[in-house]
Amino acid sequence: MTDELETEREDGRRPPRAVVGSHRIEEEMFGKVFDGNIVKRIWAFVRPYKKQMLIAVFAVLTFTATQLAIPLIIRYAIDHGIAPGTEDHSALLYSIIAFAAAILINFGASYVQETVVGRVAEDVLFDIRRAMFSHLQRISLSFMDKTEVGRLMSRLQGDVNSMQEFLETSVLSVGDITLLFGIVGVMLYLDFRLGLLTLAVLPILFVVRIYWLPRARIAFMAAHETNSVTNGALAEAIHGVRAVQSMDRQDINFTLYDDKAHANLRAHLTAAKYAQVMVPIVDSLTGVAMALVIVVGGSRVLNQALDVGVMVAFLFYIQRFFDPIRSLTLQYSVMQRAMASGQRLTEVLDVPIDIIDAPNAKDLTAEMDGSVEFRNVVFGYDPKHPVLKHVSFKVNPGETVALIGPTGSGKSSAMALVHRFYDVQQGEVLVGGHDVRDLTQDSLGQQIAMVLQEPFLFTGSVFENIRYHKSAATREDVIKAAKTVGAHDFIVKLTEGYDTELGERGGNLSLGQRQLISFARALVADAKILVLDEATANIDSYTEMLIQKALVRLLENRTGLVIAHRLATIREADRIIVLQNGELIEIGNHDQLMANGKLYSKLYNLNYSSFDDLPDEELEAATSGDFKT
Amino acid sequence: MSSDALKRAANRSDSLAHVNAAGWGRGLFTLVRITRMTLRHPWQTTFAIGATLVAAGLQLMIPRLLGHAVDQTQTAMAGGVAGKIAESALLTTALILLTVSILRGLFTMVQNYFAEAVGHHMGYELRLACYEKIQRLSFSFHDGVHSGDLITIGMLDLEGVRMYFSTALVRTILLAMLIGLGAYMLLSTDLVLGLVALSFVPFVAWRSSVTQLRLRATWLELQERLSVLTRVMEENLSGIRVVRAFASQVYELLKFDKASHAALELAHKRVGIRVKNTSAMTLSFFAAMGLVLWVGGNKVIAGEITVGTLTSFLTFMTILQMPVRQLGLMVNAYARASTCGTRLFALLDLDVAIKDAPDAKDLEISEGILRFEDVSFSYPQAAKRPVLQHLSFEARRGETIGIVGRPGSGKSTIAHLIPRFYDVTGGRITIDGQDIRNTTLRSLRQAVAVIQQDAFLFTTTIENNIAYGDPWATEPRIERASESAQLHNYVLGLPMGYDTVVGERGVSLSGGQRQRLSIARTLMLKPAVMVFDDSTAAIDAGTEQRIRIAMRRYAKDRVTIVVAHRLSSLMHADQILFVEDGRIVERGTHESLLAAGGRYRALYDLQVRPDDNIAATTKTEARV
Secondary structure (H helix, E strand, O other), rough: HHHHHHHHHOOOOOOOOOOOOOOOOOOOOOOOOOOOOHHHHHHHHHHHHHHHHHHHHHHHHHHHHHHHHHHHHHHHHHHHHHHOOOOOOHHHHHHEEEEEEEEHHHEEEEEEEEEEHOOOOOOHHHHHHHHHHHHHOOOOOHHHHHHOOHHHHHHHHHHHHHHHHHHHHHHHHHHHHHHHHHHHHHHHHHHHHHHHHHHHHHHHHHHHHHHHHHHHHHHHHHHHHOOOOOOOHHHHHHHHEEEEEEOOOOHHHHHHHHHHHHOOOOOOHHHHHHHHHHHHHHHHHHHHHHHHHHHHHHHHOOOOOHHHHHHHHHHHHHHHOOHHHHHHHHHHHHHHHHHHHHHHHHHHEEEEOOOOOOOOOOOOOOOOOEEEEEEEEEOOEEEOEEEEEEEEEEEOOOOOEEOOOOOOHHHHHHHHHHHOOOEEEEEEEEEEEEEEEHHHHHHHHHHEEEEEOOOOOOEHHHHHHHHOOOOOOOOOHHHHHHHHHHHHHHHHOOOOOOOOEEOOOHHHOOHHHHHHHHHHHHHOOOOOOEEEEOOOOOOOOOHHHHHHHHHHHHOOOOEEEEEOEEEEHHOOOOOOEEOOOOOEEEEHHHHHHHHHOOHHHHHHHOOEHHHHOOOHHHHHHHHHHOOOO | OOOHHHHHHHHHHHHHHHHOOOHHHHHHHHHHHHHHHHOOOOHHHHHHHHHHHHHHHHHHHHHHEEEEEEHHHHHHHOOOOHHHHHHHHHHHHHHHHHHHHHHHHHHHHHHHHHHHHHHHHHHHHHHHHHHHHHOOOOHHHOOOHHHHHHHHHHHHHHHHHHEEEHHHHHHHHHHHHHHHHHHHHHHOOOOHHHHHHHHHHHHHHHHHHHHHHHHHHHHHHHHHHHHHHHHHHHHHHHHHHHHHHHHOOHHHHHHHHHHHHHHHHHHHHHHHHHHHHHHHHOOOOOOOOHHHHHHHOOOOOOOOHHHHHHHHHHHHHHHHHHHOOOHHHHHHHHHHHHHHHHHHHHOOOOOOOOOOOOOEOOOOOOOOOEEEEEEEEHHHHOOOOEEEEEEEEEEOOOOOOEEEEEOOOOHHHHHHHOOOOOOOOEEEEEEEEHHHHHHHHHHHHHHEEEOOOOOOOOOOOOOHHHHHHOOOOOOOHHHHHHHOOHHHHHHHHHHOOOOOOOOOOOEOHHHHHHHHHHHHHHHHHOOOOOEEEEOOOOHHHHHHHHHHHHHHHHOOOOOEOOOOOOOOHHHOOEEEEEEEEEEEEEEOOHHHHHOOOOHHHHHHHHHOOOOHHHHHHHHHHHOO
């Protein structure tokens, strides 16, 4: 096999099934140049800074005016104070005074403009980001489930940043357009014919630029794209290095990566050609304009039809007037990018918030009894396909109820409804005797502690993770909770005990340890009702034992609703609810269910230590026996 | 597993971490090294530098020509030169100016293009070197480094080095030419006026450099603050269910605001630094221009210089203004290249710890006997803590060895030593009598396949993922492997079948499905030694059993090693090793170990129907 591989590669052929990196589908980078609706939405964020923006625009105009004035002052000094034949040399002094005034105004205006624009752009950027982030905190979970975190992050970062760029650019564009028209106006004013002649090169540049822009953009995009492709392949090599080495793919991968890196090189060289080809064109046109001024303007100076200072001023203006054209074409791309980003931002901001507190919502107090009741509940993420069908049951205060059933039976949905993550389509969910829709979400959240299947820890110390948002909890409370769930022993063995910083998502802890910390967190939250989704992931038997013990402690004196997978947990429960296909099919304690001989007893008798170890066909056999119709 | 990870976190003293502390000397050395790298493209470098010199010279001619043209009109008028002659003289000047402008444009194009080209060629070479190095560096290196850090080096640092030639080196030459030649021309024309005209250069150069360095420092800090903000947002969104479950939206918003304000404050500060300096630089430039106008104007009046000379002085200044302002960017480029380069080269210069010995031979499999002979091992980061101590066992073709023990007992490490992911620190491992350290890595890793705990999926089709180790494989073979791993039926149920893209940006597979894919992938390799490193933990017991039955076909041709904590995964093994604290404390078959009534027995009792005793003990404990 090795030999075959070597010879094949010498032919230049690549293995048919080998790829490195993946081709990411890029989002639309450019939108329309201008979209009224989006601009209106963005304007809403700028409005609080309206005064600053007005100041900025005023400063830009002033700044541009002084830029325009400087060659004029030089012209005046030459023609009226310096050039041979001028008698009154005081004009030079006046010019210098005017010059000094102009540059001081220029200094002030540029200072004001750049400070104000720079700061406002940053402010708006942070405001938009905050608005989105806070909106995301309220959006329904079904939207969050459907949307990748990475995608949302690119809204919060990339798209928001291009808004900032857009804002800065808009103000600059005002300046550039003013400068362009100002130069044209001043030149025509100084000498109409010479002005017209010199400006004749402008349309040429426009035409060239228009021809060049779409082609250049394709080349730039290609370079950008190959960058992300090669970087993606590199990232893959880093993350998958262990798999690569264990399957000995280094050589093939190197060849494939070389292909990508080489394509990247070629794309960049092409892009560089496109970028640079404009340089001699602009320089040549500048040369043509200056040559025209020298020949035509010069001969008019000779005929005394033109002051020499005007000719000098023309030469100065010519050196400046390509700058605004260049930056305006760049700003064109920025605008398009901003419109595409703005479109995506408004999409997120427009996602409706389904679950809001009712106008007369009450707070759920700690004095409530802690009961949970489902009354004829029908619910589906898609109303046409309900995952819970007319489910009714009541969990009495202090009782522990185990919810069991095969995957897709509706257990997790039932759990989410208690916390009002979603609203039911029919029936009602009551907590402490109140319909959850009549309660404020915050107070409901405070009375319900939840432990999710996948323990999620935040970056920060162990202490901070256990305390989480209960900032009133003392160190003693935290340690007590950790001791209760049996996490204390391993925590103190960490390098810095409770102050040990956890890596990304608690990466330096084992799954079982993370589970125990999340138990401690729920304990500190000290809620009357505990909703718990037991971990299914395989945890070694020793930690498993700790977790089982912790669970018993956690449920003491609380109403517990547990999605249970382990038989140990199930048997501990006061009552067991068996769900299948969204319907409640059995309810009762272990002994009762064993006695009635239905699904539960069949599963139990298969003698597995966990319901998740059940092979599919055994489960099928057990269920079909009962429900074959 | 967890203790390894902790040790890693605590022990970030790998060689890359020291780099940031490197001093000036090392930075300078790095710059010399990058400069030398550019010489690998002698022609392009020569073109770039040659064109820079010519372009700078041409650029300096333009003010002269403009001044000359102005003077021609003045002298003609004053001296009464005939209109025709004066006009043709102007035409000549105009044509020269046009030619110079065109040439300057062309040479600037050549300069920029080749400067970019040199950078991109260097970037290409560095990319390949970086990729190859990362692929070859051993597991212990990757254990000790954050993947994010490697990505930063391979993307951002590499970019910093790539930009060095065009933004630092070529710009330096251009600036030196413009300032040097320009100064010479100005000063030789008129010393006083020249000094006045150049007076803004030192101030702007100094301010610009200081500002850029300050901006760079604050930029790095801003990046840090932004990454805190990113983390807050990312964790919030990934853990949104926890956030909602604890009704802690308000708390999370406070966390966000804190991070956001910290970043915004610095962003504002940066605007301040930037604006203060750009405005001051512009003011100093214009002030110098005003002075030139005043001093020069008086000189013209006094008849010391002509209007043309004054014009050329003023245009000189406009030409010099941009490059002088960019001096800061140049200084920044040097600073960036030196820190980025130091980090990048530190990676490229790392020694690959596990590689072929100079006299390594291909592994030859005859009888198929794997032997651990008195093997000891400790991780390089914690050399004092032995992970394995004096381990010996033998496995023959057709046999299955089960290895079991508590987390952290060293059982996974045994799996990692066989394909030389790590090298033993004592004793030796042999396959058919050949010490694996004397065989080529390539032949060894083709003979030994490890199915990892967490199967990494590549973002490509399921088919390509299964054929990862043998990309020339035929479809029937891929499907057979997939069938044996009990994956085939699941794949057929997907709308795109084997063409379904999985991995980070594809369809997400459950833990068990990933592990099955990983098993299928390994079956493609036809290894002589197959090691399951707790790689069936997420697969349900029934499926696992079916996989085991399917594998029996192949098992007779190879050694199978099963590391697991679920006893049902290894009960059937020919020999079971119970590992504790890096030593084998019990060994035998399932039956004999059960009969012995030791640790294995205790674990067995715990796993089979553990509920009764746990419930009993916790109930009593709770009551006490």
